[in-house]
Amino acid sequence: MADPALMDALRAGAGGSADADVGPRPSDLTVRLGRAGDLPAVAAVLIGPYSMALATVVATDETATPDGDLKVRYVFEPTAPGAPDRFVTLLISVDAAHPEVPSLTTAVPAANWHEREMQDLFGIVSVGHPDPRPLVVHDGWPQGVFPLRKAFDGSQRVPVEPADEFPHLVAEGEGVFEIPVGPIHAGIIEPGHFRFTSVGETVLNLDARLFYTHRGLEKRMEGLSPLDAFYVAERICGVCSVAHGLGYCEALEQIADVTAPPRARLIRSIALELERLYNHVGDVGNVCAGASFHYGTAAGMRLKERLQQMNERLAGNRFLRGLVVPGGVRLDLSDDLLGVLAVTLQDTLAGLDSLMERIEANPSVVDRLDDTGILQHQAALDLAVAGVAARASGVDRDARRDHPHGAFAGPEPLDLHVVIASEGDAMARVTVRALEARESIRLVGELVRRLEPGPLQVALVEPLPGGRIGISAIESARGEAVHWLRTDAAGRVERYHLRSPSYHNWPAVVLAAETAIVPDFPLVNKSFELCYSCTDR
């Protein structure tokens, strides 16, 4: 329920010109600011005395509605462990003819990319932004074309004009040189461009240019039936298929006012833990590749492969696609499959323990990982970093506990051991990951024990209720992902926005890499192990 002291503090911050309402969920609060100019002061109240963090920023084009404006919602969430599951939305109306809002980035560094993205896709300018370069659109994108405005026809191709250079910070001096890397990399990985400015091996500055895999998926989903759009959401990112599919479903189920049945919620959480497990196990192996420990790489790949083969037995797909659907799950877990699951997890646990022993007993690997790529605790907080990267820098955050979903939202409490380390280096991230994988194995055992016979789905009837908002936060293998969905008057998707954990974590990789030497970048990068595709969408 809304907290009267918080509402008073926010009203005071806005000089009285703020209206507060409950929503989108009953535990949430939406504050409409009468004047956009009050945004920094009100945000400061949330960030400061209420120690909240920026969860996501969602712009919408409502020029065709009676409001006739653009809107921006800055969504905040509490960061104190044990704080209630709540989102506080600061809502401002933006004049489409003069789309300007005050920038929060200097005070709230996590707002940086959100504001640049809003400028590219909606033409909303955050005045005072310290680095207003384009973020999402590259190569000769035409001036004044904003693809997420409703008037823009999303099926229209925008021609490419190859550009050889992009604007970035240039350093000059004796021995200073630039190393361009990507977007096409040497290995089988996703595309991104990294521009190192260095002196010898020392990194002076790193500029990461991403959004190469920007496919326009949010636009693609607009106007679809929310039940069809689910299949797009499930395919935003391969290794987050369960997490993003589930986040979309939970937002949609809020809109439809239904709850998935208990058995479905348990199976959803099992799937989420299995997704975390194959990722974490594979990622421990991949870090070994960055440290040239090939036995570890092969062992990690083999363990991951075994888990993905099990995924295919459980869900018919090695990335667990086709298991979670709106309203519940579409496949059950038979006793046979549960038997396979139990054996596979037991073997995985033994394999992972042995792999970690080999890593820890190998001084040449430990030496590479220790003190490498440090992310300071305060930087992790300022950038609202999520997941393993945050927890390895001492941030006690996990959406399974902080925004309960799946079986965690059930009536019976489910214990979760949130693994924290304080060092913030590559070793800490590897160790946290391995311990979390063990915790996932324990959790799956607990979830399976709780399975009772029962229905797998509730029906979602079309058309879905119009003009409603759903918001959800899911702890994916990479960290907390925030989903925001709204239906139009006809119950179709009006706007969907995903803030993936990697979206907040990429700037942290850059900071951590600047504490390392150039040859350690692959190691630092792999120790964060972020997705490009769910950042870029």
Place this chain on the structure above:
Amino acid sequence: MLRILVNALRTGVVTTRYPAEPSVPPDRFRGAPVLRPGSALPPPAVCPAGALSEHLDAGRRHVVLDLARCVFCGRCAEDPWVDAVTMGRDFELAARCRDDLRIEVVADDPTVPAAGPAPDPDAEAARASSEIHRVLGRSLHLRHLDAGSCNACDWELAALLNPVYDVRRLGIDFVASPRHADGVVVTGSVTRNLETAVRRTFDAIPDPRVVIAVGACAASGGIVGKGYASAGGVDRVLPVDVYIPGCPPRPEAIIFGILVAVGRLSARRLAREG
């Protein structure tokens, strides 16, 4: 060090023998949907990927399944179409021609057989590729090109190098530079932001070269389709030699497609079997 050796020996050989021996996917695996001629086939709107279409021919309803677009979600085989469509277990779906991936079925008359494809669309392509087979058939070095995928296809390509699939045993390897490559495996629908990099990478590969489109997005645009940020498939930008359906294709399906590309296996005639 000794412990590592002991562990390695104890693990033994984990490598599959595919394609020398067939790979049997698990029961729940969703391969190519099988449309039963003469049944009440689902309307195109059922498919979230736009893989189903229909038209009238001589008064009869024809339904066409485009495997290049299919994301194998299983929705068309759910209630109330369980009698009309089943999810098959076939995963060796790679084809040289986009048209070979279109399966046409007559919906309302069981006596009319499934329409076959054009006489032999494969022959021309096969002839063209004999040079590729001669030069690259035994040893193929590929460059991976992510043209805007969701990373699932990329991870499956990476899995080809794991100890289970180990494609180096088949003379296939992945290389870092396009200048060392005999071809590209492309994932993703070709985003606007990658189009320049895709063209330049391809241009850097010496002739003869193969282009293999891996997964629904690369083969057809998939669920991403065509839009302001997506070209809608690799063949809108590069000449594609082989299309590998799947979302993502399982590793064996990719191995099958790569071997088809260099003429070591022949693509099966899916449409005719329809």
